[in-house]
Amino acid sequence: MHLHLNTFVMKKIISALFLCMLLSAVPELQAQNIQLHYDFGRSLYDKDLKGRPLLTSTVEKFHPDNWGSTYFFIDMDYTSEGVAAAYWEIARELKFWKGPFSAHLEYNGGLAKGLSYKNAYLAGATYTYNNASFSRGFTLTAMYKYIQKHRSPNNFQLTGTWYMNFCKNLPLHLLEQ
Numbered sequence: 001m002h003l004h005l006n007t008f009v010m011k012k013i014i015s016a017l018f019l020c021m022l023l024s025a026v027p028e029l030q031a032q033n034i035q036l037h038y039d040f041g042r043s044l045y046d047k048d049l050k051g052r053p054l055l056t057s058t059v060e061k062f063h064p065d066n067w068g069s070t071y072f073f074i075d076m077d078y079t080s081e082g083v084a085a086a087y088w089e090i091a092r093e094l095k096f097w098k099g100p101f102s103a104h105l106e107y108n109g110g111l112a113k114g115l116s117y118k119n120a121y122l123a124g125a126t127y128t129y130n131n132a133s134f135s136r137g138f139t140l141t142a143m144y145k146y147i148q149k150h151r152s153p154n155n156f157q158l159t160g161t162w163y164m165n166f167c168k169n170l171p172l173h174l175l176e177q
Helices: 002-024
Strands: 032-038 055-065 068-079 082-094 101-112 115-130 136-147 154-164
Touching: 068 101, 082 115, 101 136
Parallel strands: none
Antiparallel strands: 032 055, 055 068, 068 082, 082 101, 101 115, 115 136, 136 154
């Protein structure tokens, strides 16, 4: 059983890497970020995490435009029987004015074998800071969160994100090889 599971995991990893290489050749898809995560914790704590999937794939994209930006990600959890769960979030920043504040709208939801994540609808305001060269920055978003069919549907969420360009001085031709 253990050998079969490792063979299955290796086949999935190789397939995912091959797919990533194929997709990276399409210019329109180069803004996506595709990740494959392996759960090493399960190897250490196997008796406590028997039902936890070994692999999770993530596809995410951030796309700025003239009216703000759109961000989404989709996580899929895999077991030896296939996809066990899928979870996604999509967020839209709306900004028709100058200044650091924008309106924020968001949806979160997903499906899993035998259950469904409760839909969550969020709305709020985002403060964004970028330095002059856009090599680093952060956002802070305060949101009202409505969780559909939850016993306490009215909630609050505070989200912070940051970024830093680590490859600013790396010659572009090194990245293209």
